[in-house]
Amino acid sequence: MIDKICLLKSVHQHFKDGMTVMVGGFGVPGTPFTLIDALIEAEVSDLTLIKNEANEDHMGLSKLIEAGRASKLITSHLGLNTTVIDMMNRKELEVEFFPQGILAEKIRAGGAGLLGILTDIGIDTILVKNKEMTTINGQKAVIESALRADLALIHSAAADPFGNLVYEKSARNFNPIMATAANIVIVETERLAEHGKLEPDSIHTPGGFIDHVVVLEQLSDEYGILEHHVV
């Protein structure tokens, strides 16, 4: 039996200046807050971060960015984070935006060992200004390169020691695709299942993609309900 379980403090050895880091999550669900905190403690800098959004002000990825550790963010939408938008406008952070599904597909392609994708999304807009174009089957297309990272930080509801993962509800989002697209993949899990106890048909990410499993002893307040989103 292969056992990838490691202590939280041992993940620090994988954090390096200048690295590219993919971070799962869409809002609070699926964001690996504990691993992000570890990355903040490690005091590495000049990071390129890839995440759907930057969490909300002063939470999760936003804390890492606010601490000045990132030089670039690759994302799809920052509408719920004025702090990071202000940093972008002050040119303290370079931000590259992609349509949400194109961001997902670039990562999926990176994980699948492809070099890029062809798409017609944004074809008549300023989004494709300065982008490489081609024609396929008589149709104009944008060439979008695949995205890979040095490191991916993933959150799962359950994991076994091999790294087979199960996500919960809308916490799945970018986690399964990012788990395929980095050289080192670390997952934090809410629950550890015994080897062989996860139903093979129900596993969302096969353990072959995962390098290290950190079992969360408790969930910090950041994982909880955001009262301003309860209507």
Added chain:
Amino acid sequence: MSFKEKIAKRAAAEIHEGQIINLGIGIPTLIPKYLAGKKKVIVHSENGILGMGNPCKRGQADRNLIDAGGTYVTIEPGASFFDSALSFSLIRGGRLDLSIIGALQVSATGDMANWIIPGKYAPGIGGGMELAQKSRQLIITTTHTTRDGKPKILERCDLPLTAKGCVNTIITELAVMEVVNDGLLLRELAEETDIDTVLSLTAAEIRIPQGNIPRF
């Protein structure tokens, strides 16, 4: 009834039983209450839900279950969860019957702008471009003019486009307009207004059909 409620109620009438729909932020979020108990639809949320239900009641929020705007929601029987790549396969693959979203500007040829005001507002495109470009049908719900009274329906958009020629129907507090081959066609007029008012607040030609124009 407020402007926004009136627009939402009228937009709800465009939705058909059994459709897979996506509702944007703002006015579209008011639509579900006008469907309640009348039509069964399947609501898609970009963050990986098909079969989303209403926002949940206070005290019943599930930390792992939000919509794309962050609101805690419920799910309907038969719902499914999936990752972000698959979520956008539903959109780009043409499986969404209808999306209803807001806009900053719409043109007479169905061009739409809703994601960037250069120098003022540029939080990123999110899923909007793919929804606008690939939904089988796109309805825009918007107030007829900006807060300072400027027309939002124009011959040509001057803001950067979200997508070209993507809009089928525009619903405002004053009128329902269809984008047809040769421009805009007036389909319905609000009870409180008249044709001259609509024309004076629109910076594009609108074709007025013969005969009685239905009211809403």
